Amino acid sequence: MAGVKLKLKKGDDVIVTAGKDKGKKGKIIQIITSRQKVLVEKINIVSRHLRQSEEGGGGIIEKEAPIHISNVKYLCGKCNEAVRIIRKLLQDGKNVRACKKCGEILDK
Ligand SMILES: [Zn+2]
Numbered sequence: 001m002a003g004v005k006l007k008l009k010k011g012d013d014v015i016v017t018a019g020k021d022k023g024k025k026g027k028i029i030q031i032i033t034s035r036q037k038v039l040v041e042k043i044n045i046v047s048r049h050l051r052q053s054e055e056g057g058g059g060i061i062e063k064e065a066p067i068h069i070s071n072v073k074y075l076c077g078k079c080n081e082a083v084r085i086i087r088k089l090l091q092d093g094k095n096v097r098a099c100k101k102c103g104e105i106l107d108k
Helices: none
Strands: 013-016 025-032 037-040 045-050 059-064 072-076 081-083 085-089 095-099
Touching (some): 013 037
Antiparallel strands (some): 013 072, 045 059, 072 081, 085 095
16 A cells, blocks of 8 residues: 555545445544544544543443545535545745546645
């Protein structure tokens, strides 16, 4: 997998394209580059049971579990749908990400 460049970044809005949360939208809260996975807010929630001795005195906590990066797509706020990200070279030499569909620059 070496050399694979992840186009998504922390804070990006994405839409889930596969799995039990298919069609749901959320914001990337963490990227696990080495495993090609992302944590997305309120997506792929798993429940964990806490033992009585642990903080909070037991119970169940809900937490996001990582999902594979190929199962999410960037959600363009302007197009309001999943889009492909392209690279765009600006006049000032900056290489930024942009929406393939509407051309909106994603890196501000
Ligand atoms: Zn767009």
